[in-house]
Amino acid sequence: MPPRRTERPRAAPHGVDDATWLDVIQKMDEVYSQLVQDEVELEKKNEELEQSQQFIFSILSAMSDVLLVCTEKGEIEETNAALCELVGRSDADLRGTSLLALLADAGSIARAHAVLMNASPTRRGETIELNLFAADGSSVPVDANCTPRATPSGRRVGTVFVARPTAELRRAYQELRSAHEALKQTQQQLLHSEKMASLGRLVAGVAHELNNPISFVLGNVHALSRYSDKLRTYMAAVHEDKDPQALLELRTRLRIEHLLDDLPSLIEGTLEGAQRTAAIVNGLKRFSAMDPEERKRVDLNDVAERAILWVSKGTSQPLKVDWQPASPCLVEGSLGQLQQVVMNLIQNAVDAASTAQPPRAPHLWIHARAGATNNLLSVRDNGPGIAPELLSRIFDPFFTTKPVGKGTGLGLSISYGIIEQHGGTLRVRNHPEGGAEFTVELPAVNGAS
Structure with a gap:
C-alpha cells in the first residue's frame, strides 16, 4: 500500500499577502460586472439602431x-x-451603377453632370428637369431637387436627388387653377348678390327720383297734345281760305300766340326730363351690372356725392349729412365697385343710427381728404358705435351686428376685399366723439391723363 500524501496549503507568492489577493479578486469581479453591463448596453444600442434603420426604411x-x-x-x-418602381429595377441592381445611366437624353445627362461637378453648391441645392428611362423604356419627365450631401466636417461626399414626375405637378396645377377659377366665379356671384341687395334697398327712393322727371315729361306731353289739336284746327281754317277777320278771331280764341311762345319751353323741359330719366337709369344699370373690373380714373368726390344722393332717396326718414369734399381726389379703380363700397358704408351708417336705443335721426359726417400718395374717404355716424370685442370681427364674412333678416353679413367683407384689390385699406374705429367711423384709403393718382 503506497504511502498517503498529505497536501500542504499553497503558500502565497513571495511578498503578496492575503489582503492583496482579496483586492485583486474584487477588481476582477468589478471588471466582469462592467463587461456584462457594457454588453447589455451594446445590445440595447443595437436594438435602437435597428429600429432607426427600420423607421428610415419605412x-x-x-x-x-x-x-x-x-x-x-x-x-x-x-x-x-418609388424609383425602383418607376425604372423597373431593384434596389440591389441599382446600387453601384451610374446615375447617368438612368437618364434618357443628352440634355438630362448634361444637367445632371453639371450638378455633380459643381464644386460650391448652395445648401438649398437647385432644381433641374430630367428625363428618366421608365420600366417600359419610355421617357418620363421629372422635376428634381438636387441637394449636396456632406460629412459633419463639411466635406461634400455626394448628392441627394428628390424628384416628382411632371405629370403629377401639372395635374395638381390644373386642379389648383380650376379651384381658383371657381373661387373667382363664386366671389363675383357674391359681389353681384350683395350689389343687388344694396340696389333693392334703394328701389323706393330711386322710383321716387324717377317719378319726378317722368311726371314732368308726361305733363309736357299732354300740353303738347292739346297744342297740337289747336294748331291742327287753326291750320285747317287757313287751308279753307277763311277771311282774315275769322282767322284772327280763331287765332285769338285758340291762343295761338301763347301756344307758340310756350312750345320752346315745353320741348326743352321734356328733353331735360328725358335726359334726367336716362341718367338715372344708366346709373342704375352701371351699378347693378356685373362689373368687368375695368380700371380708370375715379374721383372719390363724385362717388360719394352720388352715393349720398341715392341712399338719401332710399331712406324714409330725414337724413342729415355733413359732406366735406376734397377736390381733386382721384384714384385708379373700378367705378362700379367703388360706388358699391361707399354706398354700403353710408347705408350701414344710416342703419346704425336708426337702430340705436333710443332711436335717433341719422346724422353722417363724410369727409374726403387728398394726400400726396394716398386719398382718404371717411364715413362717421351718430350711432352707438361697435363693441370693442367685435371690432376685430367686423369684416369677417357673414358676421353682422344687425337683427336677423336685416343683413347678410357680406357687405363689409366684400367691401374690404374690393378695397384690398385696389391696393388700399378699409379701417374701422369708434370715434372719440361717438359713433363708428370707417375710412377708405386708396393710392392717389395725379390729374394728368
Missing part, C-alpha cells in the same frame, strides 16, 4: 417622390421604392 418606402442618393462621382448608393 419612410423611404412610403415616399411617393423618387429618391436617389449618389456619391460625388454619380454612383448610386441609396434608392427608394
Whole structure:
C-alpha cells in the first residue's frame, strides 16, 4: 500500500499577502460586472439602431417622390421604392451603377453632370428637369431637387436627388387653377348678390327720383297734345281760305300766340326730363351690372356725392349729412365697385343710427381728404358705435351686428376685399366723439391723363 500524501496549503507568492489577493479578486469581479453591463448596453444600442434603420426604411418606402442618393462621382448608393418602381429595377441592381445611366437624353445627362461637378453648391441645392428611362423604356419627365450631401466636417461626399414626375405637378396645377377659377366665379356671384341687395334697398327712393322727371315729361306731353289739336284746327281754317277777320278771331280764341311762345319751353323741359330719366337709369344699370373690373380714373368726390344722393332717396326718414369734399381726389379703380363700397358704408351708417336705443335721426359726417400718395374717404355716424370685442370681427364674412333678416353679413367683407384689390385699406374705429367711423384709403393718382 503506497504511502498517503498529505497536501500542504499553497503558500502565497513571495511578498503578496492575503489582503492583496482579496483586492485583486474584487477588481476582477468589478471588471466582469462592467463587461456584462457594457454588453447589455451594446445590445440595447443595437436594438435602437435597428429600429432607426427600420423607421428610415419605412419612410423611404412610403415616399411617393423618387429618391436617389449618389456619391460625388454619380454612383448610386441609396434608392427608394418609388424609383425602383418607376425604372423597373431593384434596389440591389441599382446600387453601384451610374446615375447617368438612368437618364434618357443628352440634355438630362448634361444637367445632371453639371450638378455633380459643381464644386460650391448652395445648401438649398437647385432644381433641374430630367428625363428618366421608365420600366417600359419610355421617357418620363421629372422635376428634381438636387441637394449636396456632406460629412459633419463639411466635406461634400455626394448628392441627394428628390424628384416628382411632371405629370403629377401639372395635374395638381390644373386642379389648383380650376379651384381658383371657381373661387373667382363664386366671389363675383357674391359681389353681384350683395350689389343687388344694396340696389333693392334703394328701389323706393330711386322710383321716387324717377317719378319726378317722368311726371314732368308726361305733363309736357299732354300740353303738347292739346297744342297740337289747336294748331291742327287753326291750320285747317287757313287751308279753307277763311277771311282774315275769322282767322284772327280763331287765332285769338285758340291762343295761338301763347301756344307758340310756350312750345320752346315745353320741348326743352321734356328733353331735360328725358335726359334726367336716362341718367338715372344708366346709373342704375352701371351699378347693378356685373362689373368687368375695368380700371380708370375715379374721383372719390363724385362717388360719394352720388352715393349720398341715392341712399338719401332710399331712406324714409330725414337724413342729415355733413359732406366735406376734397377736390381733386382721384384714384385708379373700378367705378362700379367703388360706388358699391361707399354706398354700403353710408347705408350701414344710416342703419346704425336708426337702430340705436333710443332711436335717433341719422346724422353722417363724410369727409374726403387728398394726400400726396394716398386719398382718404371717411364715413362717421351718430350711432352707438361697435363693441370693442367685435371690432376685430367686423369684416369677417357673414358676421353682422344687425337683427336677423336685416343683413347678410357680406357687405363689409366684400367691401374690404374690393378695397384690398385696389391696393388700399378699409379701417374701422369708434370715434372719440361717438359713433363708428370707417375710412377708405386708396393710392392717389395725379390729374394728368
